[in-house]
Amino acid sequence: MGIQFKTDETFRDDFxxxxxxxxILRFPFPFGEDKYMYSVNIEPHGKAGGSPAFDHAFDVDExxxxxxxxxxxxxxxxxxxxxxLPHMMPAEWDTLxxxxxxxxxxxxxxxxxTRDGTAWHWINRPLGLDRRFVFGDASTxxxxxxxxxxxxxxxxxxxxxxxxxxxxxxxxxxxxxADWSLEFDIGMSFHEWHGPxxxxxxxxxxDRALQYLLRLQYGHPVRRLNWTMTINPRLDTSPENYxxxxxxxxxVTAENIAGKLHLRVELQTLFRLPRSNAILFGIRCYLISxxxxxxxxKWRKRLHRVLATLPPExxxxxxxxxxHHMAVSRLAAMDDGAPLSLGIQPDQAxxxx
Amino acid sequence: MSDQSIKSxxxxxxxxxxxxxxxxxxxxxxxxxxxxxxxxxxxxxWFVAAPDQEGRxxxxxxxxxxxxxxxxxxxDRLDHRxxxxxxxxxxxxxxxxxxxxxxxxxxxxxGMTRQEIFQCQSGTQARRVACVHCRTFNHGVTTxxxxxxxxxxxxxxxxxxxxxxxxxxxxxxxxxxxxxxxPAEQAYS
Ligand code: HEM
Numbered sequence: 421m422g423i424q425f426k427t428d429e430t431f432r433d434d435f436x437x438x439x440x441x442x443x444i445l446r447f448p449f450p451f452g453e454d455k456y457m458y459s460v461n462i463e464p465h466g467k468a469g470g471s472p473a474f475d476h477a478f479d480v481d482e483x484x485x486x487x488x489x490x491x492x493x494x495x496x497x498x499x500x501x502x503x504x505l506p507h508m509m510p511a512e513w514d515t516l517x518x519x520x521x522x523x524x525x526x527x528x529x530x531x532x533x534t535r536d537g538t539a540w541h542w543i544n545r546p547l548g549l550d551r552r553f554v555f556g557d558a559s560t561x562x563x564x565x566x567x568x569x570x571x572x573x574x575x576x577x578x579x580x581x582x583x584x585x586x587x588x589x590x591x592x593x594x595x596x597x598a599d600w601s602l603e604f605d606i607g608m609s610f611h612e613w614h615g616p617x618x619x620x621x622x623x624x625x626x627d628r629a630l631q632y633l634l635r636l637q638y639g640h641p642v643r644r645l646n647w648t649m650t651i652n653p654r655l656d657t658s659p660e661n662y663x664x665x666x667x668x669x670x671x672v673t674a675e676n677i678a679g680k681l682h683l684r685v686e687l688q689t690l691f692r693l694p695r696s697n698a699i700l701f702g703i704r705c706y707l708i709s710x711x712x713x714x715x716x717x718k719w720r721k722r723l724h725r726v727l728a729t730l731p732p733e734x735x736x737x738x739x740x741x742x743x744h745h746m747a748v749s750r751l752a753a754m755d756d757g758a759p760l761s762l763g764i765q766p767d768q769a770x771x772x773x
Numbered sequence: 774m775s776d777q778s779i780k781s782x783x784x785x786x787x788x789x790x791x792x793x794x795x796x797x798x799x800x801x802x803x804x805x806x807x808x809x810x811x812x813x814x815x816x817x818x819w820f821v822a823a824p825d826q827e828g829r830x831x832x833x834x835x836x837x838x839x840x841x842x843x844x845x846x847x848x849d850r851l852d853h854r855x856x857x858x859x860x861x862x863x864x865x866x867x868x869x870x871x872x873x874x875x876x877x878x879x880x881x882x883x884g885m886t887r888q889e890i891f892q893c894q895s896g897t898q899a900r901r902v903a904c905v906h907c908r909t910f911n912h913g914v915t916t917x918x919x920x921x922x923x924x925x926x927x928x929x930x931x932x933x934x935x936x937x938x939x940x941x942x943x944x945x946x947x948x949x950x951x952x953x954x955x956p957a958e959q960a961y962s
Contacts, residue, residue, distance in 0.1 A: 584887075601905050607937045608781060615780035616933050659905045659944055663926065666948030742949070 422529040425546055429486035432493075437653035437707065441771045443482055444712050446472040449764045450645040450685050454725035456734075458620040460628045465643040465689050470765040473687060476526040477641065478519060478573060479704060485546050487574045487596070487655065494595035494656050495571070500603050501658075502567045504579060504591030511579045511591070512566035513556060514693035515700050519569045544572055566591065575687075575704030578602070580610075580633075582697055587633060589613055590698075596655040596705045598648045598684060599662070599739065618733040636699060638692040645764075646686040648738040649747075653682055653707045672743040674750065678711035681747060683723070710747065715771045718760050724751035782934040785873070785894040788865050790814060794889075795861030800851060800876055802844045802868030803896060804831065816865075821847055844872050848879055855883035866892045871901040871912070874939030898961040902930050903940035910940060918946055918957035927954045 429437045439447070448471040450456075465474065473479045494501055504512055520542055524533040534541040538555045549572070553560040561568045570577050570593035578592035587610045594602040605613045610630045611621070620626055636642065650657055651668040672680055689702040714720045727748050735744050761767055790797060790810050799808050801820045810816045818838045822831045831840035841847035855862075864885060866876045873892040880890050902911040902919055909923025914930060921928050921943065928943030935942070947953045 601942070603908070604903065604905060604933070604935050604938065604942055608935070612781040612936075615782075616931070621780060659942075661906075662948045663906055663945050666945070667950075669949050 422527070423480065423482055423484070425485040426482050427485045429483060431486070431490045431653055431655040435652045435654070437483070437486070439708060439712055440482060444708065444715065444771060445766055445769070446481075447708050447766075448473040448645060448685050448687050448706055449713075449716075449719050449722075449766070450647040450683075451719075451722050451726050452763045454722060454760065455729050456726045457731065458617075458623070458625050458734075460625055460632065461644045462629065462632055462642050462690075463644070465641040470763050473704075473706070474643070477522040477689070477691075478526070478702065479687065480523070480527055480530070480574065484574055488547060488572060490655055491571060491593075491595045498660060501595045502570070502593045503602060503606055504564060504566050505607065508566075508579050508581060508591045508696070508698065509558075511581070511693055511696035511698035511700070512558075512564055514696050514698065515577070515579065516565040516569040517555070518691060518693065518700065519573055523573075547572060567593065575702055577703070578701045580699040580701060582634065582699065585634060586610055587630065587699060594658075597658055597703070598646075598650075598686070598705075599657055599659055601659045603660075616737075618737050619731065633690060633699060636690060636692045638694050641689055641691045643687060643689045646688055648684050649740055649743075650682045650684045650707065651680050651743075653709070655705060655707075657684075669739065669742050672746060674746055677743065677746050677750060678714065679709055681710045681743060682707045683710070683713060710750075714751075714754065716766045716768060718767045720751060721755040721758070722760055724748065724755040727751065779932040779934060782932075783892075783936075785892055788867060788891055788893045790816070790865075791863045791889075791891065794863030796858075797863050797865065798854075799865040799867065800847060801866075801895075802847070802872040804840075806867040806895070808865060808867070819847055819851070821868075844868070844875070848875055851876065852879050852883070855880060855885065858883070862889065864890045866890065867895050869896045869899070870894055871939050874936050878937065878939065900930060900961050901940040902928060902943040903935070903938050904928055904943045906945060910938075911943065914941075915959060915962045916957040917960045918954065919943065930960075 431437055467475050520533045523531040530545050532543040540553055540555050542551045558565060576592065576594045576596050578589050580587040581590045589605055589608055592602045611626055614626050651672060654665055657665055685706045687704040687706065691700045693700055713723055727744065735741055788808050797814065797816045799806065799816055799818045804820050804823055806820060808816065815837060819841060821841050821844055828842050830842060833839055841850065864880055866873050873894060877890055877892065899913045899915045902914045904911065904921040904923055904926065906926060907921065907924035909921055911919055911922050917930055919928050919930060926945040927947060929946040931942045931944055933942045
């Protein structure tokens with residue numbers, strides 16, 4: 421039967437984005453324990469782990485069509501949100517192959533790929549695309565291969581070149597980011613682009629994460645969850661457009677917080693690419709409103725405990741300062757302090773009305 | 774915003790000759806530079822005249838020295854020179870941070886590697902600030918907050934540095950509440 425796409429949703433202006441009950445229950449809730457601190461939280465990217473969002477290499481859900489449209493709007497305003505340095509062309513083709521193979525294998529009712537040597541035929545039914553092209557010949561596509569395929573995927577992507585025992589972010593499609601700029605960061609090394617993150621450098625998180633990634637093997641992708649909070653279901657919270665979305669942070673009140681405040685979770689996946697030896701980093705963004713979190717008993721209690729004990733440096737870095745206390749006091753009233761199961765799974769199969 | 778130490782910015786050293794090089798070129802954005810080469814090695818020096826020269830090319834002391842009117846003038850000529858270079862050149866750069874990375878990027882485009890380029894910061898600590906919103910470069914910034922030449926936003930100068938842009942990031946400080954702009958402090962001079 422396939423996925424029922426919500427084709428009319430928006431992530432700007434009237435913000436009509438909503439999650440169905442099924443989308444809430446499959447949400448990759450990022451807190452497996454009552455406290456949160458940075459760590460090298462990297463694990464193999466396979467089916468287990470507490471959310472069906474992990475079942476496929478690249479998760480496609482009911483927001484697919486609307487997110488691809490949102491991406492096109494952002495790129496129309498600012499084409500530099502997609503940039504790849506010229507030496508990364510082999511990694512561009514690797515990315516196209518990985519995405520087309522994964523999507524057509526995992527969602528055959530929506531995507532199909534037929535290969536005859538270098539003559540490829542790609543069909544994307546939700547977006548109404550039917551394209552024959554020559555693999556390896558960029559002139560047979562309407563734009564670069566990386567841009568072509570990431571315009572047809574949910575979430576941001578970056579390409580890391582590996583050299584001198586380091587990773588360099590030498591390309592990306594970045595339109596749904598939590599406040600970082602590809603135009604500013606492109607070409608930086610692992611520690612450079614992570615420069616602004618507080619505390620994590622000092623406790624060795626980035627040293628160890630880099631060592632882990634340098635040894636990443638083809639065919640053994642890994643993942644981690646990262647999170648922040650966003651006012652309104654807005655995907656494009658770029659520093660470029662901060663003058664436009666910054667004022668949203670002042671609009672939160674005790675009355676409207678449950679509808680306005682969204683937990684923003686990034687399912688980050690890392691794939692070694694076969695020909696280029698580059699690493700593809702997927703940053704798949706999921707948004708859920710506070711009122712929808714509250715419908716899951718375990719999640720509302722856990723979110724309360726995590727927010728109440730969050731280190732002040734993280735509150736500030738993640739931009740929560742103006743509404744953090746409001747969220748904590750609202751959630752405190754719904755938390756009896758009872759012990760919660762470890763792990764991120766919701767522990768309930770249905771939602772109250 | 775509580776940026777701590779600047780992880781994206783390198784720690785610059787003083788310059789010392791890399792004896793594995795066959796030819797050595799020092800470029801400086803001022804006539805005052807410091808470089809000590811072993812007596813048996815030759816170093817070519819390109820330097821920018823002091824501003825009081827007002828466009829005159831200063832006479833050079835030796836054949837190994839060459840003056841330029843401005844950093845831009847020097848880098849344009851360097852671009853041309855590097856296109857004709859072969860393996861074995863070592864490039865030493867002395868000057869303000871913006872100049873160091875403008876030269877570095879020019880050299881990389883010409884095919885030089887990180888290992889062949891040496892940088893030493895000297896002169897003003899003033900920052901070049903790239904507005905993340907409108908992409909205008911603001912030069913010679915000495916304060917924690919600067920009004921963007923391009924879009925007029927009051928930018929907070931973040932401690933996040935891009936070598937490619939040769940600039941720090943400027944982010945609108947009162948994006949959330951218009952007019953909430955603390956007084957700018959003198960910080961980099
Ligand atoms: C290799 C691909 C990766 C890329 C391109 C990437 C990129 C980024 C960027 C751009 C930021 C925001 C920095 C800013 O404020 O400007 C960030 C934050 C962060 N990254 Fe990464 N990252 C990668 C992998 C990892 C890995 C493997 C870890 C594992 C520990 C990690 C941990 C973090 C943490 C803890 C933060 C702070 C997030 C927050 O508090 O919201 N990153 N990353």
